[in-house]
Amino acid sequence: MTRIMEARAMHKSYGQVKVLEDVSFDLEEGEAHVVIGPNGAGKTTLFRCLSGETRINSGTIMLNGQDVTGLAGWQRVQRGIGRSFQVARIFQDMSAFENLIVAIETRERNEKGIWASFGHIAPRRAVMDEAERLVHELGLEGTLDDPAGTLSHGDKKRLELAMSLALRPKVLMLDEPTAGMSPSDRSEAVRLISDVRARYGLTLLLTEHDMEVVFGLATRLTVLHHGAIIASGEPHKVRADARVREVYLGQH
Numbered sequence: 150m151t152r153i154m155e156a157r158a159m160h161k162s163y164g165q166v167k168v169l170e171d172v173s174f175d176l177e178e179g180e181a182h183v184v185i186g187p188n189g190a191g192k193t194t195l196f197r198c199l200s201g202e203t204r205i206n207s208g209t210i211m212l213n214g215q216d217v218t219g220l221a222g223w224q225r226v227q228r229g230i231g232r233s234f235q236v237a238r239i240f241q242d243m244s245a246f247e248n249l250i251v252a253i254e255t256r257e258r259n260e261k262g263i264w265a266s267f268g269h270i271a272p273r274r275a276v277m278d279e280a281e282r283l284v285h286e287l288g289l290e291g292t293l294d295d296p297a298g299t300l301s302h303g304d305k306k307r308l309e310l311a312m313s314l315a316l317r318p319k320v321l322m323l324d325e326p327t328a329g330m331s332p333s334d335r336s337e338a339v340r341l342i343s344d345v346r347a348r349y350g351l352t353l354l355l356t357e358h359d360m361e362v363v364f365g366l367a368t369r370l371t372v373l374h375h376g377a378i379i380a381s382g383e384p385h386k387v388r389a390d391a392r393v394r395e396v397y398l399g400q401h
């Protein structure tokens with residue numbers, strides 16, 4: 150297996166609060182690596198550090214063998230890290246389709262440089278075709294012309310996923326993708342994420358609280374507790390780990 154990401158000895162504090170303490174973390178190509186842990190364990194912070202949204206205080210992060218520790222989030226996106234769009238990043242007044250067009254054009258600008266943004270007024274046919282394909286694959290047909298801000302929670306999540314895929318990432322990071330969903334929407338989300346992972350040959354990194362989602366998707370499971378990793382490995386082995394059951398899984 151090829152190691153895509155290798156983070157070593159990461160420390161992260163917010164003021165006096167130590168959130169990550171000596172965390173080392175690997176991501177292998179093709180795996181679906183799920184990070185779980187109690188509320189406040191540091192999962193979102195770990196995500197933000199790996200994606201470059203926030204800087205670690207010490208440690209190193211390598212991506213495909215290159216040191217990206219000092220690089221900003223957008224520079225890591227250019228190197229293949231796709232972080233699911235936060236709901237706030239969707240342009241609420243624009244339609245789902247227009248949001249997708251923007252995401253695809255953003256990728257093209259990243260690929261070709263700033264000059265790609267000049268020279269066309271209407272979206273080109275290829276961009277429209279790609280947006281239509283994503284709409285179809287993600288089941289967004291019924292929502293196309295509605296302002297994104299008026300979409301249901303489940304459809305917003307689908308749109309976020311479509312916008313993340315538009316960036317053609319090698320690694321897709323999803324922070325609690327099923328948060329706030331009904332049980333049936335959850336099962337649908339698991340099916341969709343598995344489907345997208347297989348179709349795009351993606352490496353997945355996600356956090357999740359729902360155990361059906363966790364065990365439905367994970368090929369590797371890592372458990373964070375008070376900002377430290379207490380177990381990592383095959384899901385069924387981690388599930389049986391006494392310490393993990395004590396601090397987290399025993400309550401589920």
Ligand SMILES: Nc1ncnc2c1ncn2[C@@H]1O[C@H](COP(=O)(O)OP(=O)(O)OP(=O)(O)O)[C@@H](O)[C@H]1O
Nearest residue numbers: 163164166168186187188189190191192193194195
């Ligand atoms: N920007 C910030 N400034 C100050 N403290 C923060 C900040 N972000 C997170 N924290 C603190 O860091 C700790 C870990 O938070 P984090 O959101 O990473 O945990 P989590 O495991 O994702 O939790 P949850 O499961 O509830 O989402 C918490 O104590 C939180 O209050």
